[in-house]
Amino acid sequence: MSYEVTVEPTGDVVEVEEGQTILDASLRQGVWLPFACGHGTCGTCKVQVLEGDADVGEASPFALMDMERDEGKVLACCAIPESDLVIEADVDVDPDFLGYPIEDYSATVTEISDLSPTIKCVRFSLDRGMQFQAGQYINVRLPGVEGARAFSIANQPSKDNEIELHIRLVEGGAGTTYVHETLSEGETVDLSGPYGQFFVRTSAPEPLIFIAGGSGLSSPQSMVLDLLEQGDSRQITLLQGARNLSELYNREVFERLAAQHDNFTYVPALDAPLDEDNWDGFTGYVHDAAIDHFDGQFSGHKAYLCGPPPMIDCAITALMQGRLFERDIYMEKFLTAADGAEGSTRSALFKKI
Ligand SMILES: Cc1cc2nc3c(=O)[nH]c(=O)nc-3n(C[C@H](O)[C@H](O)[C@H](O)COP(=O)(O)OP(=O)(O)OC[C@H]3O[C@@H](n4cnc5c(N)ncnc54)[C@H](O)[C@@H]3O)c2cc1C
Numbered sequence: 001m002s003y004e005v006t007v008e009p010t011g012d013v014v015e016v017e018e019g020q021t022i023l024d025a026s027l028r029q030g031v032w033l034p035f036a037c038g039h040g041t042c043g044t045c046k047v048q049v050l051e052g053d054a055d056v057g058e059a060s061p062f063a064l065m066d067m068e069r070d071e072g073k074v075l076a077c078c079a080i081p082e083s084d085l086v087i088e089a090d091v092d093v094d095p096d097f098l099g100y101p102i103e104d105y106s107a108t109v110t111e112i113s114d115l116s117p118t119i120k121c122v123r124f125s126l127d128r129g130m131q132f133q134a135g136q137y138i139n140v141r142l143p144g145v146e147g148a149r150a151f152s153i154a155n156q157p158s159k160d161n162e163i164e165l166h167i168r169l170v171e172g173g174a175g176t177t178y179v180h181e182t183l184s185e186g187e188t189v190d191l192s193g194p195y196g197q198f199f200v201r202t203s204a205p206e207p208l209i210f211i212a213g214g215s216g217l218s219s220p221q222s223m224v225l226d227l228l229e230q231g232d233s234r235q236i237t238l239l240q241g242a243r244n245l246s247e248l249y250n251r252e253v254f255e256r257l258a259a260q261h262d263n264f265t266y267v268p269a270l271d272a273p274l275d276e277d278n279w280d281g282f283t284g285y286v287h288d289a290a291i292d293h294f295d296g297q298f299s300g301h302k303a304y305l306c307g308p309p310p311m312i313d314c315a316i317t318a319l320m321q322g323r324l325f326e327r328d329i330y331m332e333k334f335l336t337a338a339d340g341a342e343g344s345t346r347s348a349l350f351k352k353i
Contacts, residue, residue: 003081007031008050008088016081021057022047023076027102027195033089038077038139038150038195040064041335045076052085060339096201100131100194107140107163108188115166115249116242119215120180121154124163124191132157132194134226135219135304135332140165140191142178149175150195152306152332154218156225163191166249168215170336198332200227201302206328207235209294209303211315213286214242216307217250219332223304224254228261237265239293241286241311244270245277267293286311287318298324305331309339 001018007026016025023045026033035045043063049072056069057078064075076089093099107124115121130138134156139148155164170176183189200208200223208227210220217240224238242248254266269289273279282289290298298319305315312333319329333339 003052003084005081005085005087007033007091008086010091019080021077022054022074022079022081022085022087024102026076030099030101032091032093032097032099033076034091034197035077035195036197036332037335039147040075040078041337041339042333043075044197046073047076047079048073048088049079050086050088052081052083054079054081054085094197094201096203097197097199098131098133100133102192102195103130104190104192105130106188107191109183109185110162112183112185116247118247119166119168119249122165122167122179122183124165124189126161126163129160130163130193133199134222135198135200135306136194136196137198137219137332138163138165138191138193139195140175140189142175142183142189145174145178148192152196152198152216152218152222152334153194154221156222156229158226158229164218166215166218166221173336196332198304198306198330199223200304201330204302205234206300206302208237209290209298209301210236210238211286211290211303211305211307211311212238212240213307213311214247214334216311216332216334219306220304221250221253224257224264228257228264233263235263235265236261237267237293239267239269239286239290241269241271241289241307243272244274245279265293285314287315290315291318291322294322296322298322301328303329305329307334309333309335 003016005014012031014026014029014031036042040059054074056074059075059078106127110125111123113121137150137152141148151165154166167179169180212220258264258266269282269286271285305312312331
C-alpha cells in the first residue's frame, strides 16, 4: 500500500509507502524539501496540505502549533499520508546545495575514544562510500533506542568510507548513554544520510566565521578541513567554546592548521576555566570571544554556528548587534527531545533554526 504525494509548486510526485514520512520518501526519491532537525522539533519542514489527509505524527507542539494543525499544516519529517495528498512547500533550493540522495548504510565501529570527559569520538567504517557536503549530519539507529539520533559528520567528505562523530553525553538521554556506556568497537549499526542544510555557501566570496560550542565542533571541523583541503583562499576564523580545558578538544589540530595556513585563525574560549588550567586565552562565552576578536563588527562576513540552542541564540544576538544580518548567518542547532517538549523555549530572533 502506498500513497502519491504531489508537491506544489514543482508538481513533483512522490510515492510514499505505508508508515513512511513525506520527507523520508521525498529525499529518497530525489525530491528536495526544506528540513533541518528531521524529528519534529524545529519546524523547518512545515508544509501546507492542500488536498487529502495526513497524520501529523510526533510533531512538537512548539514546531507545529494547534492553530497551524487546524489550518492543515504538517511537518514533512513526521507526517504520514492517510490518502493521496497535494502539499505546498517552500522549495527554493540554494545553488550551493548539492542535494546528495539519502541512503541507508551499515556502519561498523572502528574506534571509540574520549575527546573530553563528556564527549566521545566514534569512528565508523561504512559498507560503501557516502557522498555528503561538509556540515551535514546522519541519523543513527542504536540498539534498544526508539527512533534515530542525529549526529553531525566531523570528517571532511574526501575521507571515503569513514565517518567520524563527536557525541556528547546528554543526561537522561537514551542514545548518547548507549554510545558512552555500551557501544563497542566492532559493533555494527544502521545509519542513513546525508541530511541537513548546514553547508558552506561556496559561491559567496565573504570571509567565514565559524562559532562552535561543545560537540558542535563536529560540523565546523568538517567544513574547515574541507575548505583548507580545497585550497580555499578566503579568511576563515574558527571560534571554539568550552567550559574548561579538559572540555576543549582537538585544540592542537586547529593550532597546527593555523600555523600551516595564513588564511586560517583559531580562537579557543573557556567560560569556566579551572585554576589548574592556567588558562591565558579568552575567558568567557564563545560569542563574547567573537565580539572581542572582531571588535564587535561582523558585517561583510558569512557566519556558521553549530552547537546547543542557547549558544546559538547568544551568537545570533552578538552577530546581529555587530551588523550581520539573517541572510548571512547559517546554523545547526543540536536540538534534543527536551527542546521539542512543551515548556521548552525557542529563539524569538529567527523564524527558522
Ligand atoms: C541536526 C542535528 C545534529 C546533531 N549533531 C550532534 C553532534 O554532532 N554531536 C552531538 O553530541 N549531538 C548532536 N546532536 C544532538 C543529538 O542528536 C542529541 O544529543 C541526541 O538526540 C540526544 O539523544 P539521546 O537519545 O541521548 O537523548 P533523548 O533520549 O532523545 O533525550 C534528550 C533529552 O531530552 C529529555 N527528554 C526525552 N524525552 C522527553 C520528553 N518527551 N519531554 C521532555 N524531555 C524529554 C531526556 O531526558 C534528555 O535529557 C544533533 C542534533 C541535531 C538535531
